[in-house]
Amino acid sequence: MLSTGLPQGAVPKLERPGPLRDRVYEALLELITTRALRPGQHLVESELAGHLGVSRQPVREALQRLNTEGWVDLRPAQGAFVHEPTEEEADQLLTVRTLLEAEAARLAAAHAGKPGIAQLEELCAQGEALVAADDVDGAVEANARFHAKVMELAGNAVLAELAAQVDRRVRWYYTPIARQRGQQSWTEHRALIAAIADRDEALA
Template structure:
């Protein structure tokens, strides 16, 4: 450790997290949880009041969120929660499936009994969330289980790559969590048993099957939402 002019070891003073970073994380959490919906107008004054900060850190946070693809800034209109296209969601969910399938394969060869017990506890909480119709808890448990499997892979590069897409996957999953319901957690249970058995091929297959079903569910949901929107527009035109 370097020394100061007094001869004593230099000490770093820990700094509080900048307000713009706190605002960024808070707004992002509201987007991922569904509290702020795709396409929703984000009013700086309202967000500032909600977060208990001034408009400046909110404005800076919205710019960061725009840079990261979570928010759209429209000249003369303001900020809006990004509405992902079906194609961009599909591409990310395909990549997620590839990464997590490999994570599961590796995890099967490394998981300890304690690791497996942890996965079963997360699964238990996920099932309880489904029974209680608690969508935020479903989303949280789903993300926790997938992150735990990735950590068990022992591959730091995989952990970093999955972490990059994790929040966006949670965002997409939120729209189909209730639709996937108990079936998703039965698939998780199958995955856990494959990992517990130390079977890499079976674990990879279970994760591949699970992530593909989630992708298909999201695409079906998007198609239905698009059909409903088209029908609503048609009814509106007829009423004019």
């Protein structure tokens, strides 16, 4: 185990096509958002390069990009560290998410058919089962799939694109509180499904 402390099997394979620096960026972002790399953790270029089987240059480029996007903090004479989100950042992000998803829910209530509603019910059942099994990572993933399905049913491509930009960051913030939220989150999802099925745009 290297000092970056990655769990066994956590490192994604760099098999997708595209520039190496982009694939390294995607791999590191996935490790951050899933919290395999923890907030505040020191990121050593040479060790990350060894984990990913690449040279240090694409790792350095990826870290610079992650710094620009707010996922990593580059500190002079200290190196790179996973950003530690503040409550203010979380509040701002969730405010934006609320605006986007409230409109998505309204549009879903206006447009969703029976197959789409059935898919939401299936996703909700999966989430409830994962919460009951105390599978936090699985529940977080199921929560993301549920919200993505509502966005899909809204039928607005621009709205979906904007929501996708904040989705990873929302998952990053949500993971630590997923266990506390537990069943309450899925109770709210059930109420949302009912509003969509009733075509009640305002309630949704």
